[in-house]
Amino acid sequence: MSRIVFVNGAFVPEDEAKISIFDRGFLMADAVYEVTSVLDGKLCDFAGHVARLHRSLGELGMPSPVNDDELLAIHRELVARNGIEEGVVYLQVTRGAHDRDFAWPEGLKPSLVLFTQARQIVTSPTAAKGLRVISIDDLRWGRRDIKTVQLLYPSLAKMEAKRRGADDAWMVMDGKVTEGTSNNAYIVTRDGTIVTRNLSNDILHGITRASVLRLASDAQMKIEERPFSIAEAQAATEAFSTAASSFVMPVVEIDGVAIGDGSPGPVARRLREIYIETARAQAV
Ligand code: PDD
Numbered sequence: 001m002s003r004i005v006f007v008n009g010a011f012v013p014e015d016e017a018k019i020s021i022f023d024r025g026f027l028m029a030d031a032v033y034e035v036t037s038v039l040d041g042k043l044c045d046f047a048g049h050v051a052r053l054h055r056s057l058g059e060l061g062m063p064s065p066v067n068d069d070e071l072l073a074i075h076r077e078l079v080a081r082n083g084i085e086e087g088v089v090y091l092q093v094t095r096g097a098h099d100r101d102f103a104w105p106e107g108l109k110p111s112l113v114l115f116t117q118a119r120q121i122v123t124s125p126t127a128a129k130g131l132r133v134i135s136i137d138d139l140r141w142g143r144r145d146i147k148t149v150q151l152l153y154p155s156l157a158k159m160e161a162k163r164r165g166a167d168d169a170w171m172v173m174d175g176k177v178t179e180g181t182s183n184n185a186y187i188v189t190r191d192g193t194i195v196t197r198n199l200s201n202d203i204l205h206g207i208t209r210a211s212v213l214r215l216a217s218d219a220q221m222k223i224e225e226r227p228f229s230i231a232e233a234q235a236a237t238e239a240f241s242t243a244a245s246s247f248v249m250p251v252v253e254i255d256g257v258a259i260g261d262g263s264p265g266p267v268a269r270r271l272r273e274i275y276i277e278t279a280r281a282q283a284v
Pocket of ligand 1: 179180181183203204205206207208209242245
């Protein structure tokens with residue numbers, strides 16, 4: 001079945017969607033994006049994704065192509081037109097099209113593209129098994145807090161993980177884990193404290209991260225926001241990652257070393273359950 005996608009004001013079949021070859025998103029990765037999960041045909045953590053989109057646009061001096069009400073309406077219509085009960089909506093805003101030049105003129109019209117992906121996120125078989133990750137140097141640029149489409153390095157890292165028989169890579173800078181290729185990274189220490197890197201320009205400010213930390217704190221769990229090393233992660237009782245596309249995902253092995261007993265741990269399983277329950281209840 002061909003999807004209906006959204007391109008610059010129109011809902012069209014995916015094979016009829018067109019973007020200029022001069023679009024700066026294509027030529028320069030001059031674009032930002034968001035991925036919002038869908039449960040029961042509704043959008044999870046939507047306000048957070050819209051807020052982060054505005055932040056990304058603001059940091060790059062890009063105007064928003066539509067207002068927030070229109071953004072919600074487009075998301076909803078796309079979900080409805082494609083009959084998505086569970087999955088994600090991908091949104092991308094680019095600076096617009098202009099003849100190739102490093103400098104761009106003022107007043108470019110931004111492009112807006114959205115499409116859906118049907119996906120089993122709640123009953124993902126990987127969540128039951130847990131992820132095996134490798135560590136890899138973090139060679140990305142210094143503004144990882146902006147959700148740009150410059151995803152070549154994380155893609156290469158993911159391919160390297162697959163080549164080595166693992167599922168994902170955790171990136172390391174100055175001896176400390178920054179984040180996964182497309183998720184935030186956590187460990188649980190022997191005294192039950194959840195540790196995840198503090199927010200800065202070094203990592204993406206995950207919307208799922210914010211929700212999960214709020215839920216963990218509501219459940220009286222102890223949280224420390226600080227960098228941790230691969231050695232500390234390997235000695236932890238649990239590890240996990242979070243992202244809109246996977247929610248809370250247990251990590252059971254890092255660089256070939258089993259974490260805890262090598263199966264998804266109770267903290268990750270509980271947070272996954274609470275997150276899904278809350279996201280479902282608050283979806284719009
Ligand atoms: N990725 N860190 C990175 C580098 C990411 O790309 C993502 C999300 C996250 C988690 O952010 P959030 O909880 O807001 O999804 C952290 C999306 C899902 C993607 O690129 O598909």
